[in-house]
Amino acid sequence: MALNADSDSAAIQQHVFEYRRSPEQSAARAVRHPVVIVGAGPVGLSLAIDLAQRGQRVLLLDNDDRLSTGSRAICFAKRTLEIWDRLGVGDAMCAKGVEWSIGKVFFNGALLYRFDLLPEHGHERPAFINLQQYYVEAYLAARAAELPNLEIRWRSAVVGCSQGPECAMLEIETPDGRYAVEADYVAACDGSRSSLRELLGLESKGRVFRDRFLIADVKMEADFPAERWFWFDPPFHLGQSVLLHRQPDNVWRIDFQLGWDADPEVEKQRENIEPRVRAMLHAALGREPAFELEWASVYTFACKRMDRFVHGRVIFAGDAAHGVSPFGARGANSGVQDADNLGWKLDLVLRGTAPRALLDSYGPEREYAADENILNSTRATDFITPKSPISRLFRDATLHLARQHPFARRLVNSGRLSVPATLSASPLNTPDRDVFAGAMVPGSAAADAPLPGGDWLLRRLAGHGFTALVFDGDATALDLDASGAVPVTAISLPADGEVARRYDAQAGTVYLLRPDQHVCARWRNPRATDIAAALNRALGRT
């Protein structure tokens, strides 16, 4: 039975995808695929859809036949939603998700301060939506099912991987036994316990945090606003921290810090979780609405990454490549950005339009982004769970000062929430020749802006290739078709108004955007040869 992504949460979590024996299992020799993606989570599904939309034949393997159990990742950032808009699922995600941009921080039970993650108006997408991971995967799986050149094989576990000069070979285990496939490229999106990483003898290394956290997803009728509430040392959970988030279907995520000495087996028991939830509700609401425990898990985490994400024909993305603490929602969001970075590069290299160097640029670009995410998430974790008496002393001093002194609020760190990395050092960028102000430097993800007539800039970029934003100039005069081997779509924009302000644009200004909507070059008045040279650079040809 096909998945209906509009079903209720129980039906979605119980949905079993049908395993079908592949004719390739009886083939005389292994069948070659241009690209095999391992892992049908949010990252693997996003990458598979992107490549299929670009016209590639995609094989996606998953060792299971279900979507995510429990809600797991819940906070999806603006940039992720913009990527999903390009993949055709942004509207469905936003219609179901709970929008939020306000965070509140409490200390000893009293409100310290509030922050707005999107203080600027004029963006189509909110700073964040909260949405259970199984819904995310359901919408992506439903979209994937619409693409005839994308095949998902469920209950197909990769148990062997080798690489030769011509291709990579994968050994796949199914209920009908084992068979082999060949692949020009393999994308390993198989999560933090990646079997491909292990099969290649590789490691993800970093810092393991000696602390335990309890996640409880509870269903209840409560009137908390759709905001992120973070308590340091609350009276109802002394000495620890607590985080509250609203999800769709009246489900609330409560995350209790437990300390390293907590026994995960004991803490996981319903009778031990319920008193913690009741105490929190009583303190925050002054009453205890009836609630139902939907899902609970006790977890630890590490901030780590692989030394390199590209290993010959096998490319690692998402949790397989890097891991962060949950404070800042930088796990799933950075994984979807990995997919966004990899899709167009893999497509152009498979087509022979771009050299292997373009694919290799995925490594340093996303390793840099992973470092930024790990740095932010490590700093937040050290603030939330201080690991030495002196660290605790300064943490508490900061919180005490924050009541009266605004500067200290800027030091309070309950998580620096996911924003896309600006790939300033990327060799695909053409360094600025002209003087620009503002945030849209080469390497940055293009900011959305409202356009005259009610349209949105990023919606206008809905194509999948390179785009030139031409401000109040003659797009045809740039002769974009002659500028390189790949098509460039020109979009004419006004040199006044919000979009021009965000891009510090004047009449004649041109921005060149990569297919993943990152700025790769900009000029005040370029010649066609400037654009051709920048395109070559962005394709890894120089």
Add this chain to the structure above:
Amino acid sequence: MLLINESNLEAPDTFYEALIDTHRELDEAQSQALNARLILLLANHIGRHDVLMQALDAARDCRSPHD
């Protein structure tokens, strides 16, 4: 900007007396907490990152008189 290490206080002896006096009747933990708040307040007032980094180095590298 270089960290100032020549005398820069308007009233050195009076400041020093006030600093010690501020800790009067505080126990060890309270004094530690006060010092932490004081460091944060002063650091924010100084603001300049290069000066603060030099101050961290200078505080850490300060030799005991017997070295």
